[in-house]
Amino acid sequence: MTELVNGKGLSLIPKSDVKQGMKDFKSDQEVRWCPGCGDYAILAAVQSFLPELGLKRENIVFVSGIGCSSRFPYYLNTYGFHSIHGRAPAIATGLAASRPDLSVWVITGDGDALSIGGNHLIHALRRNVNLNILLFNNRIYGLTKGQYSPTSEIGKITKSTPMGSLDKPFNPISLALGAEASFVARTIDSDRKHLQSVLREATAHRGTSLVEIYQNCNIFNDNAFEQLKDPEIRDDITLRVEHGQPIQSASKAVVRSADGGIEVVDRASVAEADILVHDAHRADPSLAFALSRLDEPAFEHVPIGIFRQIDRPAYDVLMAEQMEEAKAQQGPGELSDLLLGGDTWRIG
């Protein structure tokens, strides 16, 4: 059990003794998303990534809420729980906190995670429950056929906002950093290599890893992330955020601004040495937060990658420690001791 207490990364999860392939993670259920939906790409990326972890399949659980994205668990041949709208982080918290031997994933959408489920999400983050949360952000409510979501841009015309939406959207990265998250990243459905590289770090992180995945809903919000996919410009607007690397795109770079903040400048205009080098391991999330603001206004330049990745004890481990400690101090629980604990007296 002390092994548990010191558990890091995947050390507490049983390894498979057979070699696994993508097909081992495909369930027998027919995939039912609209043709062209970005969810297909993410599913394929996850199914082909999982074998790399080499975990016992039966020790992997996918928990989801409600939404198109939340159908995800049905398509994986692992344990799965398609729960109710917004509650996946809460349900997964109970599972992960009581089962340190499981790899627990939460699949959620921008509405599921940030609208009805916002509170559970931020609390899971601050507690650092051992979860891999994949937030499929298509900036729309897909399943209910196209209302604006908490990540939709202001002025969005949708079924419920014929004159345009009024609410300033959340920036999921900023919100997570404000909620004490220990691992925060962003990737995109169309870039499998990057998506999987992020999953690699996320799964190695014991605690809550939040991965925002830009996902295209070609039916109700098509091309929401077109610029990031357009070969013409994507390399110019995608600011790669990688630990230890200068933060830059093909043509742009992030530097300190005169007023002490950070800003995006023409890469050619600065010396390599002046480009801000990313440190995802900083205890202080302030710089990561500043980076998360760089995609305002949308898509002139978008930081993609792992914003923050710090070591903090995971919730399940802390809980286990207290149980250990209690047993060590008082010995394992004995029902008779318990009942006889108070002031007792005998009659007859």
Next chain:
Amino acid sequence: MTELVNGKGLSLIPKSDVKQGMKDFKSDQEVRWCPGCGDYAILAAVQSFLPELGLKRENIVFVSGIGCSSRFPYYLNTYGFHSIHGRAPAIATGLAASRPDLSVWVITGDGDALSIGGNHLIHALRRNVNLNILLFNNRIYGLTKGQYSPTSEIGKITKSTPMGSLDKPFNPISLALGAEASFVARTIDSDRKHLQSVLREATAHRGTSLVEIYQNCNIFNDNAFEQLKDPEIRDDITLRVEHGQPIQSASKAVVRSADGGIEVVDRASVAEADILVHDAHRADPSLAFALSRLDEPAFEHVPIGIFRQIDRPAYDVLMAEQMEEAKAQQGPGELSDLLLGGDTWRIG
């Protein structure tokens, strides 16, 4: 109505034509907090501040959730709604969005606002509903007699955590900034002058102003903020955050650190000119966020004041604009037009 659309500050709220005093805002209800509770000081501060606004008393509404703090509305001779746990921001949103002529206040506690009510809070902030939210943070659940709260420090021994709490607390300022808040401040129950100076700015701000108030619960979490009240050290640890002013305490100052972040240093060790001057009006919340992190670890130095204060259209105004526009384009609603709108046919 266009007046409404351009409404700023208190301009849309009818002014009182009689001079008001503190007693005008006291209700006939006996105040029922524990003797010595910090809530008394806040109540007195608010009651003596309100006359300064010169608003018609009947146009002021206090909405609260559940908690000791949430009893607040009963003691003010204005309109009041003591609602249910965590829901005050949601209820107040409906009221404020539909009544631009009201000054709507939300009174909430650290559990009410950040535990059960966290989601409503962050959504009110991003929407910029016209609310003054006073968050009484005593870092404990008072009304339910002493369980730890989302702002309790890790390891807190309470009724529900005999071996210490495990959850990393929220920093309300960081969370609010991560949630796109347009006005974020912190003050303390014991400093009436500062508390009222913050209220002055908060009420002048049309949109959501979040004011965290450190409040002492002398029964279940006594002296939680003692250092900030102790004449010996308070001036040294309290970093004043004021727009346009250098950020400093009696003996400490905030400066840019070598690595580009900010840090707190011995004031004597730096030139006045090198002390970071606060700009609450920056569009980018990153610096405000960095400031909010300065009270980690608790109380070596605590930033107090207005972290952020930017202009953003308030939700009620935006809603009103769309109604205006719709009427302007289509004319005011006519029931008969509506019913006859679709394909109709006549029989007989």
Next chain:
Amino acid sequence: MTKQVQQLDRVIIRFAGDSGDGMQLTGDRFTAGTAEFGNDLSTLPNFPAEIRAPAGTLPGVSSFQLHFADHDILTPGDAPNVLVAMNPAALKANLGDLPRGADIIANTDEFTKRNLQKVGYDGNPLEDDTLGEWRVHAVPLTSLTVRALEGFDLSKKDAERSKNMFALGLLSWLYHRPTEATISFLEQKFAKKPDIAKANIAAFQAGWNYGETTESFSVSYEVKPAKLPPGVYRNISGNQALAYGLIAASVQSKLPLFLGSYPITPASDILHELSKHKRFGIRTFQAEDEIAGVGAALGAAFGGALGVTTTSGPGVALKAETVGLAVTTELPLIVVDVQRAGPSTGMPTKTEQTDLLMAMFGRNGESPLPIVAPMSPSDCFDAAIEAARIAVKYRTPVMLLSDGYLANGSEPWKLPEISELPDISVAYTTEPNAEDGTFLPFKRDTETLARPWAIPGTAGLEHRIGGIEKADGTGNISYDPNNHDRMVRVRQAKIDGVDVPDLQVDDPDGEAKVLVLGWGSTYGPIAAAVRRIRKSGGKVAQAHLRHLNPLPANTGEILKSYDKVLLPEINLGQLALLLRARFLVDIISYNRVRGLPFKAEELAGVIQDVIDGD
């Protein structure tokens, strides 16, 4: 060659195809033409499961059923006389509902090996004898459409998209539907893309001509207009009627409408509809969740608005605590529950009547509220106004129980005379109400037991309300045992005292021994079944409850005045439980929980059995 024309009194058509085939639009247009032509009609759209399935698969099938007649009808019909199957999946998914001898119009182009395999057909049913018992019309709809559009510069794909219009044209010919409306509709819809408009119109006309000219259809059918009461009509769905009813309630109560809602199937369209009518001073707020939706509506009500929240079962469960706050603070509020199949997520696109007891009892403490249920799509308009009337008159949340069948089903609606809509306006309290000149927020109207509604902005009436028990009169917090008992009873008495009209019984010659009772959307099938019984000489009485709480004063007396009372419900007997408890009458329940409306034939059988006494 001239073709034979046959007269029919009623026809049931079902259009079925892939989600992408535009069957709902096709159905809507055929409905519009039929309405314009003057038939009575009733429709039943049937959407695929929540998520759009891949093309050509069974879960992807979307259908639209239309029943039209030369007399007034009550349901979308039990079994189609004609099935339009745009692909093999559509055929397979719907064949089970098709009575022997019915017509099948199949789009042969889609009956490819691959598509057949997708749904598990080994052979091609159009060629083998699978469909021996039906009248099959094999029509290459897609290729005919493409050919018809050769002139246009359209990609093949775009051309193929118009095949549903070809089908519509063909059916319009087959049933002598007027064509103008559809043509002008297409012109408007594609005003910005005139080519697409032209193409669709061409396809539509080609379909018509195809029927006119080819052999494959030797007969066409005529269904004479129905003799409906004179007036101006439009076709309307339950959700739209409910939204219009809420707007009318706002106008008739002179209260600004505030909708706080969170999208959920099958209620979302009410939010969508209301958001289009801001010019009526309506505010629609898409909240972060259901709790915030009802919370905002309640906050707006405190501010003097007509507060409304719309949702379905799971949302009602979430709203329970806040609705309880509305009960105890005694503020007007309308809670619309468009019921869907449960428990939990259940079957979101399917209908059910299983939220009645949750509406009655789903809150902590003694927390009574009135419940109103519409009985047909167009009745949602009146039911919404009635719910609003009760809410504002008695200062109480009111639960309005619609369901998925009413929400999406449609029927012709005789527009009401605006002048005849009830005036449901109430005055806010503006003056102190106590002898001593103070204001008592819980001093009640002696007749209605309603408390004053004094809104912020009213000088001199400043007061505080909340969820803790209140002292009778002053509304101050009170823990006095007798006060609590009194308040619990007065809140109950207020709801029990809501003025609801007597229950009407339809018992033509007063000789029936059996009463069939119903509530909500089962009205149509029950009434249709009753007709059948009577046609065949049987005697049966019918009554339909619109107010579930409180019940009409004469309910018990009526129940007791029949030998047997039959109560069909799309649940396990929820209203039956309430009536049995209240009146100790041994109600006979008939329950099917299949996510679908009852069929008239099914109910006729049940009624007959009860009459025959087995």
Next chain:
Amino acid sequence: MTKQVQQLDRVIIRFAGDSGDGMQLTGDRFTAGTAEFGNDLSTLPNFPAEIRAPAGTLPGVSSFQLHFADHDILTPGDAPNVLVAMNPAALKANLGDLPRGADIIANTDEFTKRNLQKVGYDGNPLEDDTLGEWRVHAVPLTSLTVRALEGFDLSKKDAERSKNMFALGLLSWLYHRPTEATISFLEQKFAKKPDIAKANIAAFQAGWNYGETTESFSVSYEVKPAKLPPGVYRNISGNQALAYGLIAASVQSKLPLFLGSYPITPASDILHELSKHKRFGIRTFQAEDEIAGVGAALGAAFGGALGVTTTSGPGVALKAETVGLAVTTELPLIVVDVQRAGPSTGMPTKTEQTDLLMAMFGRNGESPLPIVAPMSPSDCFDAAIEAARIAVKYRTPVMLLSDGYLANGSEPWKLPEISELPDISVAYTTEPNAEDGTFLPFKRDTETLARPWAIPGTAGLEHRIGGIEKADGTGNISYDPNNHDRMVRVRQAKIDGVDVPDLQVDDPDGEAKVLVLGWGSTYGPIAAAVRRIRKSGGKVAQAHLRHLNPLPANTGEILKSYDKVLLPEINLGQLALLLRARFLVDIISYNRVRGLPFKAEELAGVIQDVIDGD
């Protein structure tokens, strides 16, 4: 001077004072002594309203009532024989409950002008004739205490704090209570502050001696030990017993206990208690809200834990949607509802039975679950085990309905033999269950209809569950109408089939014509009332329902076998509604919703009236 000693068979004492006066502790200690002495007893603490009011005010009064006797008793007693009033507020707040002739021990030191005015006494009731009809003992408790502690170096304030121990000493003398336990208790409690310990003990002894030596008490009283069944006893409150019951259930089911909870009065103490026992492998999780609390418990249950969530009415309302998910995913879960006065926030510290119908019906769709209700504080232990037994055996959420009276009330509890506790363990499914070697998560046990419980980590049984309707057997998503109807009925049948013991009737000579039925915490007052009736020669039968859903098989038969059935409930007739609907029996309801338990005398009167037939 030797004093007269009088024998009594029972005494009811009420300690009343300011929230700060430590009345609950005083009561607890007197209870401990009384228990140790061997009397039967029953207690009723009465906390002030949610928020602590300023000292000396009526809302600030806290009281503790203790009933002890030389025979077994059932309630904390209707009216006190002795009131200890630590200040004027305590006197005023409690005088109404005091029968004429009762003793009042008043702390004269606190009857100052200011304190008297605070509660609206013009004069001093101890001096004027206000208390003429009672036996007043005016004792300057505070100053006597201070004097007694002069030797100690304590601030006056600290010394005064011990006045409750002085009072305890005095009462202990008055009723011949043993003193050792209290002394050792004080030594332990203040182990870290020996001075305080000594001071309190000194005050306690001074109180004793005061009674012994002064004139003001001429008589002392003796209440002989009760003849209770032999065994080891301890005094226990309902919340503590419930927590212990859950721990026992965890041990007896061999399942790790996971509690997901959010604090709420009066349920919080269960969370507090369980959080102390981590050594039993218990995980207690204080969630961000009630929804997360039950969600986490459900997630843990999916992982193989004994999932529990504890709350009160408002929390149950919030949990409804997630409980519905537990119903449809058929996972074991225990939902504890410690009922409090509603609706909405209501009166959090007061008791009520008004959540029964919410427990039954407060979820969308047909969503049945078993309901168990304990009948006394100590019975909460067994009820918790029974709830767990049903939950794990049938894979279903179970609602456990306690209430504020059971939660805080206490009584002596004869400790069970651990060896005799039921084995409620069940095995997780570890093998495929289908002929073809696959695993069918919804293939049911033919007897219990329970589905397999296969937890993550079990190789080969990987499966997915969720809130959408499931195909019988495979559990795959299904929108098939007949499957849904079948699943709705099988979920109902599973709950209807839960094995619950027959209802026992207590009808000594079988001649009673009237049956008094009850459920939950009303057992004590009902049984006490029944005794009174029988003592006075009346005949009445009693039965008490522990299982509210499903009902015992013989319930209907029993109800029908009596001329009249009387059902007292602390609500407006919720169980009555269920029984009337189910059995069409015209139950006579007696309802009081005062936030307080019934009084035996009150019920005796009601029963007599029913017997006499008016």
